[in-house]
Amino acid sequence: MSEANDRRSFFLHLGLSAATLAAGDTRGIAFAENEQKTHEKIAISGVANAAYSPFDDMMTAFLEKHGAPGAALAVSRQGQMVYARGFGLADSETGRPVLPDSLFRIASVSKPVTAIAMLRIAARNSVPLDTPVFDILPPRSWLARTSDTRLKRVSIRHLLQHRAGWDRDRSFDPIGRPVEAVRSAKKRLPAKPEDILRYALTLPLDFAPGEAFAYSNVGYLLLGRVIEHLSKTKYENFVRENVLNPAGISRMKLGRSWSGDLEPDEVRYYDVQNRKAPAVNGPKLGVTVPLVYGGENFEGYEAHGGWIASAPDLVRFASAVDSARNPLLEGATLRALTERPEGVAGFESGGKPRPAYYGCGWNVRPVGSNGKANTWHNGLIAGTSALLVRRHDGLNWAVVFNTDRSRDGQVLANLIDPLIHRAADSVREWPVAIEPVKPGNSKENRS
Numbered sequence: 001m002s003e004a005n006d007r008r009s010f011f012l013h014l015g016l017s018a019a020t021l022a023a024g025d026t027r028g029i030a031f032a033e034n035e036q037k038t039h040e041k042i043a044i045s046g047v048a049n050a051a052y053s054p055f056d057d058m059m060t061a062f063l064e065k066h067g068a069p070g071a072a073l074a075v076s077r078q079g080q081m082v083y084a085r086g087f088g089l090a091d092s093e094t095g096r097p098v099l100p101d102s103l104f105r106i107a108s109v110s111k112p113v114t115a116i117a118m119l120r121i122a123a124r125n126s127v128p129l130d131t132p133v134f135d136i137l138p139p140r141s142w143l144a145r146t147s148d149t150r151l152k153r154v155s156i157r158h159l160l161q162h163r164a165g166w167d168r169d170r171s172f173d174p175i176g177r178p179v180e181a182v183r184s185a186k187k188r189l190p191a192k193p194e195d196i197l198r199y200a201l202t203l204p205l206d207f208a209p210g211e212a213f214a215y216s217n218v219g220y221l222l223l224g225r226v227i228e229h230l231s232k233t234k235y236e237n238f239v240r241e242n243v244l245n246p247a248g249i250s251r252m253k254l255g256r257s258w259s260g261d262l263e264p265d266e267v268r269y270y271d272v273q274n275r276k277a278p279a280v281n282g283p284k285l286g287v288t289v290p291l292v293y294g295g296e297n298f299e300g301y302e303a304h305g306g307w308i309a310s311a312p313d314l315v316r317f318a319s320a321v322d323s324a325r326n327p328l329l330e331g332a333t334l335r336a337l338t339e340r341p342e343g344v345a346g347f348e349s350g351g352k353p354r355p356a357y358y359g360c361g362w363n364v365r366p367v368g369s370n371g372k373a374n375t376w377h378n379g380l381i382a383g384t385s386a387l388l389v390r391r392h393d394g395l396n397w398a399v400v401f402n403t404d405r406s407r408d409g410q411v412l413a414n415l416i417d418p419l420i421h422r423a424a425d426s427v428r429e430w431p432v433a434i435e436p437v438k439p440g441n442s443k444e445n446r447s
Contacts, residue, residue, distance in 0.1 A: 107379025115361020
């Protein structure tokens with residue numbers, strides 16, 4: 001439905017009646033009608049509530065200023081989903097709007113998902129996090145004769161905290177070289193995650209395991225293989241059954257590269273630079289295609305960046321991490337999530353704790369002296385920018401875009417981060433929730 005259609009029908013169609021009228025409250029509809037006069041340029045979908053106008057105003061102003069086609073924002077408070085709205089267009093060509101539950105590629109926001117899965121399976125199998133990875137994985141099936149011998153010292157904790165020894169700034173990121181990966185394996189495109197990993201394991205490490213912090217996509221691909229080995233099932237199946245289902249999430253899945261393989265309720269993606277490259281995935285291998293639709297090896301991103309999700313589902317996931325009811329993690333395993341890493345990864349010279357650091361799959365910034373912290377992760381690939389935040393005061397939020405950068409080249413997730421904090425702080429009252437964020441009644445062993 002395009003913006004030119006009847007405005008009132010547009011907002012009713014996108015969900016105002018379902019949640020608002022069910023409560024016998026028509027104020028949401030009246031607010032939506034008034035709201036259109038303020039935000040004529042940006043289509044808005046989802047439940048409207050005047051109390052949350054700081055979020056509406058911030059999002060519409062942001063899209064207008066930075067030229068993003070579409071976005072979705074969801075917010076929970078103390079385990080209750082209080083806000084979920086879509087902004088702008090999911091498809092600029094057809095005028096299809098973003099809905100609150102539209103699916104987006106989330107890029108590296110996939111890493112917290114993989115981290116929780118790894119912590120759960122490690123706890124279930126009583127595997128200490130400091131166990132060397134190749135004490136778990138059969139070394140002969142992964143390590144070549146040319147592999148760096150220091151790889152045998154890489155532990156699960158090193159991988160989770162990006163301290164395993166790969167530094168893409170010193171060398172390069174193997175995930176961006178699928179052609180070299182399949183050539184090394186004497187295979188043909190497309191390169192699977194296993195192909196990328198085997199290629200990476202033939203390369204020398206950039207530093208000794210545990211010595212430093214350096215963000216590593218390869219490390220999370222390796223965690224995917226550890227999860228598969230310990231669970232004896234495919235990575236995606238384990239995550240869906242043991243992380244997402246217990247959190248009440250059914251629609252998250254690994255995404256696809258080719259435009260014809262997108263999910264029906266998935267957005268279209270727009271690369272600000274309109275880059276093209278020979279296809280490394282999809283049905284047109286070798287043909288020049290948009291980077292967002294086969295020019296990058298998206299299927300190969302898997303455990304480090306391959307998931308698609310809605311903003312509400314990301315908030316459900318964040319809320320389930322330490323939920324009082326059926327949490328995904330408990331006790332020592334939950335504490336490990338935000339544990340400060342050793343050495344220079346967690347401490348400045350002289351032993352002073354860093355104000356922020358990378359824990360197990362999440363960036364962590366301690367707040368005060370009572371053990372609370374803000375934790376977050378962002379994601380960025382061509383056509384996508386995403387941000388997931390768990391704030392120390394019980395607020396969680398997720399924002400996803402169907403483009404990566406602003407008109408002037410700035411990363412959207414970085415730009416919007418302080419603005420969402422400011423909007424949240426401007427909310428004066430928090431009316432009744434859209435829905436409780438209730439983890440499912442999973443009977444899986446808790447970690």
